[in-house]
Amino acid sequence: MLTPRINPPNAWSARPLAAFALGALAIVGGTIAVAFYISHQLNTPQAISALRQSCAGQAERVFRAQGWRLGGRQPDGRFAGYRARYNPRLGKCFVVIGVLTRDPRDHETRFSSTVADAFEQRTYAEYFSSRTRGLAPYVTCKLTVPHEKPVFCHSAREWHRLIAPYVGPTGSE
Numbered sequence: 001m002l003t004p005r006i007n008p009p010n011a012w013s014a015r016p017l018a019a020f021a022l023g024a025l026a027i028v029g030g031t032i033a034v035a036f037y038i039s040h041q042l043n044t045p046q047a048i049s050a051l052r053q054s055c056a057g058q059a060e061r062v063f064r065a066q067g068w069r070l071g072g073r074q075p076d077g078r079f080a081g082y083r084a085r086y087n088p089r090l091g092k093c094f095v096v097i098g099v100l101t102r103d104p105r106d107h108e109t110r111f112s113s114t115v116a117d118a119f120e121q122r123t124y125a126e127y128f129s130s131r132t133r134g135l136a137p138y139v140t141c142k143l144t145v146p147h148e149k150p151v152f153c154h155s156a157r158e159w160h161r162l163i164a165p166y167v168g169p170t171g172s173e
Contacts, residue, residue, distance in 0.1 A: 062097075082095055084118065085167040123144065
């Protein structure tokens with residue numbers, strides 16, 4: 001007659017637990033290695049060039065989706081343009097859209113600009129300025145970075161400094 005085998009009270013013996021821990025370590029280590037490999041591959045000049053091209057195409061789609069036409073002058077007399085900027089440090093594609101309006105009646109010129117993530121459609125910064133002949137210019141702008149408090153500014157110089165880490169130098173700092 002066979003005697004039934006009785007398991008010890010601790011069902012987790014050292015051998016299966018060690019095998020589980022080694023397996024988990026291998027998975028985590030492999031995941032880190034794959035993430036490092038992908039990160040390294042995305043930082044090659046060829047990959048960054050491809051990401052910039054993709055960004056440029058997406059920025060144009062965003063510009064057109066907002067109802068703007070390429071070529072500057074819009075049917076209503078305003079001027080609108082965009083610029084794409086892939087930021088490899090952040091791994092994000094930004095689109096900067098600028099709109100210029102001139103009112104010949106009161107000689108007012110208004111300019112607005114928006115910086116947004118071209119893929120997520122999330123606005124990062126907004127700028128508005130108004131100039132009327134003979135009056136001081138009015139400028140207001142705001143930077144809204146995810147998980148941070150908004151930062152406000154009141155000059156074009158401040159605006160360019162705020163957006164530079166996202167879209168690079170604008171030539172107007």
